[in-house]
Amino acid sequence: MTSPERIGPYRIERLLGTGSFATVWLGHDPVLDSRVAIKVLAENWHHDLRVRERFLDEARLLRRLDDERLIRVHAAGELADGRPYSVMAWADGGSLHDRLAAGPMPPTAALALLTEIAAGVAVLHRHGVVHRDLTPGNVLFRSGADGERVLIADLGLAKALAAASGLTARAGTPGYMAPEQDDPLAVVDTRADVYGLGRLGLRLLGADAERVAGDQPHPGGAVRLRQGVPPQVAAVLRRATAPRPVDRYPDATAFRAALRSAATAPTRAGPVPSGRAAAPPPRSFAGGPARAGDRRPGRRRFGAVALGVAAVFAVGTTAGDAATAGWDAGTGTSGPLTVRLPPGWQATGTGWAGRYGPDGRLEPALVMSPDPHRWAADPTVPGAFVGLSASIAARTSPAGFVAERVHTACAALPVRRIRQAGVDWVVARFTCDRGRPEVVEAAGLAPGRAGLVYVQITPPAGSRADFVDTLLAGVTVS
Structure with missing residues (x-):
């Protein structure tokens, strides 16, 4: 791993450690003339919404608590490639x-x-x-x-x-x-x-x-x-x-x-x-x-746990209000996956980042959005991630996988089940206080032995109530 010369205003001295989701560098703060630890989100996860959420939530939580018995966060920033980083006190005594x-x-x-x-x-x-x-x-x-x-x-x-x-x-x-x-x-x-x-x-x-x-x-x-x-x-x-x-x-x-x-x-x-x-x-x-629909006090909000979801993105156009009217904008494909696109949306993708099939290749996935380049990082841009995984199907059910896909600062509505295009979908909807106002998580078993189909959707603002169901109806596996 090549050491960067600088991260933001901090001069990098050496690598402190690497993990599944982040890399930690020892840096020098020129203003305070002190060493700091700089935690940077790993390159292969920065397009994953949940991983970004979890990374930033940790920095916010430590900053809010600001206690002498906890690692303190001094600042946060973003690299030129969009990856977030947090600047923390350096624990010079090791672990x-x-x-x-x-x-x-x-x-x-x-x-x-x-x-x-x-x-x-x-x-x-x-x-x-x-x-x-x-x-x-x-x-x-x-x-x-x-x-x-x-x-x-x-x-x-x-x-x-x-x-x-x-x-x-x-x-x-x-x-x-x-x-x-x-x-x-x-x-x-x-x-x-x-x-x-x-x-x-x-x-x-x-x-x-x-x-x-x-x-x-x-x-x-x-x-x-x-x-x-x-x-x-x-x-x-x-x-x-x-x-x-x-x-x-x-x-x-x-x-x-x-x-x-x-x-x-x-x-x-x-x-x-x-x-x-x-x-x-x-x-x-x-x-x-x-359960997701439990509205009793103290059980309404759910935290975030991340699994790998990402794809390679391409440009698109602007979404209109008539999101579900006349879905004849074409299709997108990734391996055996085919999706029908809402008007103004485009699809691109070469695979599911970090998730490999038995042949050693990335499992199929794509992103569909008016602007796929911005979808992962900009909460105002609607879009959807669609992936197909045999490895997930081997370890859990659609209901179990949806249960893993929860969001910080969001209220969970009751989980529902629908059947679209031969797939029995488990669908969870979250309404959120910050970031994206609404996120939908859905999973179902593809016909035959293809695997589990996973879809994460951020619907357009003002879209019709049947937008999610229409999008799911347009997801097919050949």
């Missing part, structure tokens, strides 16, 4: 992942560190946010005049608690991810972060610490601690990692209090019993799955 790679910490230091991590997560919980991806790589260290500070980073999967229940896509890191995060209709709240804290505790303090990553504990199994760790800590970690959320501590504050109490309690003779905590904590959150 917990780096330190664990060098060997285990002394038990006393590990206990103190886990307590500090819980304090940082408690900041999120007090502000009504659940992190959902607590791992050693997301715990950073920054030096200062008062010593080293522990920072919680990477809030790309974080969600507001009011948005965290129902229609939640699988998100998190195996080994640290709570079991309910693997269920698209489960409630995901602060107790998911308690689970992550418990797993971090096992990594720091457990006798089998090296087996935590990529491994899930057996329900009711014993917690074996390293020599020198107070044995009462085992009961705290066991309760924190209980398979059922109701059996865990309600939030990071309660977990931290229990951990501190166990760390200072007199040592008891005899082994620590295994099994689930005897007395489950009170349930402070709703316990059933929230």
